[in-house]
Amino acid sequence: MLINSGTSRSLVLSGNIHDLFFLRDADSTDYIPLIPFLTRSWDIPGFVLIVYELNGPIRFAKEAEREKVKRAFELWRGTTDANLDIDAGTSRPSQTGASRGRGPLQGALDAAETTDPSFEQYMNDAIGSPTLALELLRQFCMLSRSTNAHGEKLLPEKLIILIEATDMLLPEGEIRSLSLQDRHRVSIVQDWISDSNFMNGNDTVIFITESESLVNSRIMRLPQVLTVEILSPGMEERQHFISWFNNTPQLAEKPLNLWGTQAQLAMLTAGLSIQALRQLLLSAHYSGKRLEPDDVIGKVSEFIEGQLGEDVVEFKKPAHSLKDIVGNEKLVAFLKTQLIPRITSTGSDAIPGMSVCGPIGSGKTFIFEGLAGELDIPVLVLKNIRSMWFGQTDVLFERLRRLLMALVKVLIFVDEADTQFGDVGKDAHSTERRLTGKIQAMMSDPQLRGNITWLLMTARIYNLSPDLRREGRVGDIVIPVLDPNGEDREAFLRWTIAKVLPGPLPEVAVEQLSKLTEDYSAASFASLRSDLEAASLLKKDKLTLDEIIAVVEDRILPNIGPIRHYQTLQALVNCTRKSLLPDDYSPEIRESWVKQIAQLKAIGISG
Numbered sequence: 001m002l003i004n005s006g007t008s009r010s011l012v013l014s015g016n017i018h019d020l021f022f023l024r025d026a027d028s029t030d031y032i033p034l035i036p037f038l039t040r041s042w043d044i045p046g047f048v049l050i051v052y053e054l055n056g057p058i059r060f061a062k063e064a065e066r067e068k069v070k071r072a073f074e075l076w077r078g079t080t081d082a083n084l085d086i087d088a089g090t091s092r093p094s095q096t097g098a099s100r101g102r103g104p105l106q107g108a109l110d111a112a113e114t115t116d117p118s119f120e121q122y123m124n125d126a127i128g129s130p131t132l133a134l135e136l137l138r139q140f141c142m143l144s145r146s147t148n149a150h151g152e153k154l155l156p157e158k159l160i161i162l163i164e165a166t167d168m169l170l171p172e173g174e175i176r177s178l179s180l181q182d183r184h185r186v187s188i189v190q191d192w193i194s195d196s197n198f199m200n201g202n203d204t205v206i207f208i209t210e211s212e213s214l215v216n217s218r219i220m221r222l223p224q225v226l227t228v229e230i231l232s233p234g235m236e237e238r239q240h241f242i243s244w245f246n247n248t249p250q251l252a253e254k255p256l257n258l259w260g261t262q263a264q265l266a267m268l269t270a271g272l273s274i275q276a277l278r279q280l281l282l283s284a285h286y287s288g289k290r291l292e293p294d295d296v297i298g299k300v301s302e303f304i305e306g307q308l309g310e311d312v313v314e315f316k317k318p319a320h321s322l323k324d325i326v327g328n329e330k331l332v333a334f335l336k337t338q339l340i341p342r343i344t345s346t347g348s349d350a351i352p353g354m355s356v357c358g359p360i361g362s363g364k365t366f367i368f369e370g371l372a373g374e375l376d377i378p379v380l381v382l383k384n385i386r387s388m389w390f391g392q393t394d395v396l397f398e399r400l401r402r403l404l405m406a407l408v409k410v411l412i413f414v415d416e417a418d419t420q421f422g423d424v425g426k427d428a429h430s431t432e433r434r435l436t437g438k439i440q441a442m443m444s445d446p447q448l449r450g451n452i453t454w455l456l457m458t459a460r461i462y463n464l465s466p467d468l469r470r471e472g473r474v475g476d477i478v479i480p481v482l483d484p485n486g487e488d489r490e491a492f493l494r495w496t497i498a499k500v501l502p503g504p505l506p507e508v509a510v511e512q513l514s515k516l517t518e519d520y521s522a523a524s525f526a527s528l529r530s531d532l533e534a535a536s537l538l539k540k541d542k543l544t545l546d547e548i549i550a551v552v553e554d555r556i557l558p559n560i561g562p563i564r565h566y567q568t569l570q571a572l573v574n575c576t577r578k579s580l581l582p583d584d585y586s587p588e589i590r591e592s593w594v595k596q597i598a599q600l601k602a603i604g605i606s607g
Contacts, residue, residue, distance in 0.1 A: 008226040009204050010193040012166070014212045015230035015402055020274040022240065031241065031274060034208070034230075038162060048157045052137060054165040057127050065157070069140065070119045072154040076143045077119075130169050131184050137161055138192040141203045159203040166207035167214035175218070186216050199224055213394035232406035233274050239266035241274050245281050256281060257290040268296045270408045276303045297378070304380070307399050314381040318373035325370050326495045326522070327488030328363070331481065334580060335371055339477070343375060344409075346450035352443055353412075353454025353474040357461035357571040358481035359564035361523030364457050365415060367481060372411045381413040382420065393435055401442060404452050417456035418463035436465065443473040459567045461574045469574075480571035480580060483521045483564075489514055492522070496529040502542040509545055516552045519561060528552065566600045569593045 013034075020031040023040055032040075039049050039061045048069060049061035060066035126133035140161070146154045163169065170186055171178065178186070192198060193205065209215050212227050219225060233241070242262045246255055258265055269277055280299045284291040301315035322332050342351040356364050372379045382400075404410075414420050421436045443454050456474045458464055469475040484492045493513050494505055505513075517525070528551070535551055536543050543551075573593050575581055582589075600606070 008224055009199055009201065010222070010225045011204065011206045012212055012215065012220070012225060012227045013206055013208045013230065014210060014227055015398070016232050016273060017208055017210055017230055018273075018275070019230070019233070020278065022237075022244070029244065031244070031278070035162065035164065038206075042160060046157055047160055048155070049160050049162070050137065050140070051162045052133055052164065054130060054168055055128055058123055058133055058136065068157065069143075069155065072146075073119045073140070073143055076146050076154055131181050131188070134163075134169065134185055134188045134192075137163075137205070138188060141192070141198055141201070141205070144203050145197055145201050161203070161205045162208060163205065164208050166209040167211065170207075170216045170219055172214055172216050178216075186218055189219055190222070193219075193224060194222065211395040211398050213398065229402075232271070232402045233277075234406055235266055235270065235408065237274070238269055238272070238277060239263060241277055242266055242281070245278070251285060254285065254288070256284060257288065259290055259292050265291070265296065267408060268293060269300060270410075271300050271403055271406050272303055300378075304403060307403065308396055312382070312384050312396060313400075314383060316369070316372075316379040316381060318369040318379060320366075320370050321373040322370045323374075325367055326525075327484045327491040328367060328481070329488060329491075331367065331479070331580065334479075334577070335367075335374075339371070340375065343371075343411075343453050350450040351453060351476055352449055352472065353456065354477040354479060355417075355456045355458070355461060355464065355469060355474045355574075356479050356481060357458055357567075357574060359483065359521065359567040359571070360459045360560070361521035361564070362459075362481040362483060363522035364459075364481045365413070366522075368411070368413070368455055368457070375409075375411075377409045377411060379411045379413055380407075381415065383415070384420070397435060397438055401438075404442070404448060408451055410452055412452060412454045413457060414455070415457045417458045417468075418460045421465060421468065436467070440467055440473060443468070460570070462570045475576070478574050478576040480568075480575045482568060482571065483519075484525070489517070489520075492520070492525045493517065496525050497532060497543075497548055499529075500532045500536040500543045501545065501548060506545070509549075512549065513552065516549070519557060521564070524557060528555065531555070562600065562605045566597065566605050569597050569600075573597065 017034050019034070021034060021037040022029065022031055023037055025040070035051060035053075039051065042049055043061065048065045050069075051059045051061070053059075060069070122132075122136055126136050141159060144153075144155050144157075144159050148154065170189060171182055173182075175183055175186070207215065207219075212220055220227075239262060242256075242265055245251070246262070269280070272280070276299065280291075280296065284295070297315075297317050304315045305313060322335060325332055339351070339354075342349055356368060358364055369379060404412075421439060442448065454474055456464065456468065461469075461478065467473075469478070490510055493510060497505060517528070520528070531551055532543065532548060535547065539547075572581060573590065578585060
């Protein structure tokens with residue numbers, strides 16, 4: 001539509017460009033790479049399709065079209081016997097260089113004009129010389145607009161030019177930091193697509209790159225340049241490929257052996273490209289073994305981590321659920337009754353995300369991984385979305401967004417969220433501002449609502465950007481995860497000694513152990529449980545109550561109590577649900593928390 005309507009003559013095709021695409025011919029159907037897909041899809045009368053790939057030749061979709069352009073080019077260059085008066089307004093190249101539309105490397109084309117170089121020589125010289133190739137393609141567009149003295153076009157057909165690896169031809173960066181050849185190419189393309197004759201003409205140039213952020217901003221900022229994003233395959237596309245693959249001749253005698261239906265497989269492969277899905281199915285067909293959910297999850301995890309990097313993202317399928325959570329009865333009840341219905345919903349009541357705060361060691365990650373296990377949905381853990389290489393952060397973000405658009409029902413965990421995102425203030429680096437702005441927009445994107453739920457985990461909720469914490473993103477629900485108290489503490493005690501004490505814990509011992517573990521966090525109880533099990537193994541028997549108490553009394557907690565207290569107060573103050581606060585909560589108590597925070601800050605404790 002963009003080409004036919006003339007909305008733009010300069011398009012950037014980005015995104016999932018390395019995948020396979022379905023093409024239905026008169027005789028067959030097939031999944032093929034992007035360039036063959038485009039050349040075969042646009043094989044229609046009235047168009048000449050030209051493809052240029054880096055370090056390769058300029059290719060024509062059909063030999064007959066190549067011959068047409070060759071004849072027209074030789075007439076236009078005046079290298080034939082025909083005595084044609086080229087219309088001066090069409091910018092025929094001249095030796096003086098005074099003609100309009102002359103590119104910075106026109107001299108490269110004119111260098112051997114005294115010997116009348118042929119079309120073939122220009123084409124051969126362009127191989128391995130991307131600068132010359134771009135200038136030659138620009139000249140083809142000028143040729144396409146040229147007429148003879150009788151007003152007849154030298155080339156009646158319209159040109160569609162596909163340029164691969166645009167990010168390598170026109171790399172992003174300050175002009176002064178680019179090589180001379182890179183600068184020349186940027187200048188050629190800028191002149192080319194900014195030429196009013198080109199913009200008002202019928203030819204189209206399509207730049208192909210995975211990420212538009214890698215293409216020089218001098219080109220991408222031009223208003224006439226439009227970007228078309230190729231998204232990752234959705235549920236419908238994946239199911240179509242599975243059905244098509246299962247009906248191919250090679251599977252006629254040996255169909256896929258699936259644990260469930262094709263629809264279930266399509267659902268579980270959310271996030272995979274068609275290429276990756278094909279590899280999975282080919283492997284399953286070759287082995288002949290039944291394809292199990294764990295095999296699919298492993299492939300999805302491998303693909304996602306390969307796309308974004310193992311140091312950036314981790315794909316998990318939690319093995320535990322809410323029934324494995326110790327204590328935290330009030331919080332678990334809230335998750336079951338209030339949160340799960342909103343996460344599973346796809347309507348307007350679906351929640352885009354939440355913030356989870358509380359002191360270090362309170363068990364935030366374990367509890368909410370249990371929530372994912374309860375829902376039987378995968379977890380995508382974002383670990384480091386800032387890249388050390390300039391520009392890579394934007395590339396990772398674009399890949400992440402395409403991935404999220406294809407996923408169905410996923411929890412996004414951002415641990416230590418206060419350090420993962422940059423500031424948006426005027427003093428912040430432009431990359432940080434851009435990244436944080438894009439993440440914020442994605443959190444409130446209505447297209448993702450109901451499929452993606454963000455969980456920002458942090459012990460320092462006060463350091464999280466207010467723009468992230470506002471309602472409509474992850475500020476709708478701010479959940480505190482606190483140290484166990486009362487019945488929750490008793491539940492932790494019983495869980496801690498369950499494996500080492502022969503018999504039930506006496507009530508009198510509960511009070512004594514509660515005092516000894518008064519400042520214990522969930523992590524402290526887990527560490528104590530490990531110490532007790534080690535002592536039991538050393539003894540090669542169960543422990544007595546006195547031996548358990550001796551182990552507890554010997555332990556000294558790390559000297560981080562004041563910091564954890566500060567983080568606890570901040571979690572209480574920032575909580576957005578009264579039902580998750582202590583039962584005796586009141587505005588006066590909240591005010592006392594605020595005063596305690598100020599007092600701790602005054603003595604230099606700020607988490």
